[in-house]
Amino acid sequence: MLENLKQQVYKASLKLVEQGLVIYTWGNVSAIDRKSGLVVIKPSGISYDEMVPGDMVVVDLQGNIVSGDLKPSSDTNTHLILYQNFPLIGSIMHSHSEYASCWAQAGLGIPALGITHANFFNGEIPCTKPLSTKQMEGDIELETGKIIVETFSVANIDPMRIPGVLVYGHGPFCWGKEVNNAFDHTVVLEKVARMAYRTRQLNTVNPVEKKFLDRYFFD
Numbered sequence: 001m002l003e004n005l006k007q008q009v010y011k012a013s014l015k016l017v018e019q020g021l022v023i024y025t026w027g028n029v030s031a032i033d034r035k036s037g038l039v040v041i042k043p044s045g046i047s048y049d050e051m052v053p054g055d056m057v058v059v060d061l062q063g064n065i066v067s068g069d070l071k072p073s074s075d076t077n078t079h080l081i082l083y084q085n086f087p088l089i090g091s092i093m094h095s096h097s098e099y100a101s102c103w104a105q106a107g108l109g110i111p112a113l114g115i116t117h118a119n120f121f122n123g124e125i126p127c128t129k130p131l132s133t134k135q136m137e138g139d140i141e142l143e144t145g146k147i148i149v150e151t152f153s154v155a156n157i158d159p160m161r162i163p164g165v166l167v168y169g170h171g172p173f174c175w176g177k178e179v180n181n182a183f184d185h186t187v188v189l190e191k192v193a194r195m196a197y198r199t200r201q202l203n204t205v206n207p208v209e210k211k212f213l214d215r216y217f218f219d
Contacts, residue, residue, distance in 0.1 A: 001038075001058055001066070001067045002033055002036075002038060002040050002058055002067075003053075005031050005033060005040045006040050006053045006054070006056040006058075007053050008031055008040075008091075008179040009029050009030060009031050009040045009041065009042060009056050009091075009179065010042075010051065010052070010053040010055075010056055012029045012091075012093065012179050012180075012182075012183050013027075013028075013029045013042050013048060013051065014048060014051075015183060016029065016093065016095055016183075016186065017048045019187055019190075020097075021095040021096075021097040021186060021187070021190060022048070022095050022096060022097075023096075024047065025044075025045055025046060025047055025048075026095070026096045027042075027093070027094050027095045027096055028041060028042045028073040028075050028079075028093070028094050029041070029042050029091070029092070029093050029094075029179070029182075030042070030073070030076075030079045030091065030092050030093075031090060031091040031092075031178070031179050032083050032089075032090055032091070034090065037060060037061050038058050038059070038060055038066055039058070039059050039060070039061065039076075039079065039080065039083060040056050040057070040058055041056065041057055041059065041072050041073050041076055041079060042056065042057075042072075042073050043055050043056065043057050043068070043070035043071060043072060043073065044070070044071045044072060044073050044074050045071070046070065055068070055069075055070055056068065057070055057071070057072040057073075059072055059076060059080070061080055061083060061084060062080075063076060063077060063080055074141060075094055075141050075144075076141065077139060077141040077142040077144075077145060078094070078141045078142070078144045078145040078148070078173070079092045079094075079145070080145065081142065081145025081146055081148070081149060082145055082148060082149070082173070082175065085149045086149075086152075086159045086175065088159075088160055088177065089159065089160075089163075089175040089176065089177065089182075090175075090176065090177050090178045090179070090181075090182075091175060091176055091177075091178055091179040091181065091182035091183075092173060092174070092175045092182060093173070093174050093175070093182050093183060093185075093186045094171065094172070094173045094174075095171060095172060095174075095186055095190070096171045097171065097172060097186075097189075097190040097193070098190070098194075099190055099193035099194040099197055100166060100171060100172040100189055100190050100193040101170070101171040101172070102193070102197065103127065103166055103193055103196075103197070104127055104166035104167060104168060104169060104170055104171050104172065105169055107127055107129075107130070107168050107169070108127055108166075109124045109125055109126045109127045109166065110124060110125040110166070110189070110192060110193050110196050111124050111196055111207040112124055112207045112208050112213055113192075113195070113196050113199050113205060113207060113208060114195070114199075114208065115216050116188070116191065116192055116195060117192040117195075117196070117208075118208065118212060118213045118215075118216035118217055119188075119216050119217065120163075120184070120185060120188045120189075120192075120217075121161075121162050121163070121164065121185075121188075121189070121192070121217075122158075122161035122162060122213050122214065122217040123157070123161070123162055123210075123213060124162075124207065125162060125164050125165065125166060125172075125189060125192075125193075126151050126152075126155065126157065126162070126165055126166065127165070127166040127167075127168055128144075128147045128148055128150075128151045128165065128166065128167050128168050129147065129151070129168060130168045130169065131143055131144070131147060131168075135147070144167055144170070147167075148165050148167065148173065151165060152165070159175065160177075161217070163175050163176055163181075163182075163185045164185055164186075164189045172186070172189050172190070172193075174186040174189055
C-alpha cells in the first residue's frame with residue numbers, strides 16, 4: 001500500500017539524519033496521498049539505522065492505522081491536523097534542529113533578515129504561543145496541531161508562503177507540496193535560524209521590507 005510514498009518518507013527520514021537535523025529517534029516525516037486521504041508516517045521509537053521502508057505506517061486522517069505493524073509517530077496527530085487544515089500541503093517534517101529549536105525555546109519567531117530567508121519564506125517564521133495548562137493535560141500532539149493552525153489563522157499567514165513554524169519550547173515543523181519540497185524547507189529553516197541568530201549577535205538589524213521579501217520569494 002502506497003509503496004512509492006513509503007519509499008519517499010523513508011529516504012527523507014534518512015536525509016534528515018545526514019543533514020544533522022535529527023538524532024536518535026527524534027523527529028518525523030510524513031506524506032499524504034490526497035486522492036485516498038491516507039498518510040504515510042515514520043514509526044515511533046525506532047532508530048533511523050534500523051528502519052526499512054516497510055516499517056512506515058499508513059493511517060487515515062482520523063488517525064486509524066490502515067497498514068503497518070508498528071506504532072505511528074507520537075506526533076501523528078499534529079501532522080493530521082495540519083493536513084486537514086492546510087489542503088495544499090503534501091508532506092510534513094519535524095526536526096529538533098539546534099538553532100531553530102533555540103528560537104522555539106526562546107519563544108521567538110525567526111525574522112526575515114536577508115535574501116536566503118526571502119527565497120524560501122515570505123516573512124517571519126512564526127513561533128506559536130505556549131500551550132495552556134488545560135491543553136497540556138489533554139492530547140498534547142493534537143493541541144500542538146491546533147495551535148499551529150491558530151497561529152496562521154490569527155495572523156492571516158498563508159502556509160504556502162511561510163511553509164514552516166516553530167512550536168514554543170519544542171522545535172520546527174515544515175511542509176511543502178511534496179516530500180522533496182518539505183525537505184528543502186526543513187534544511188533552509190535551520191540555516192536561516194542560525195544566520196539570524198549570528199546576525200543579531202553582530203548587529204540588531206530590522207527585518208527586510210515586504211517589497212524585498214516579495215522580490216526574492218516570487219522571482
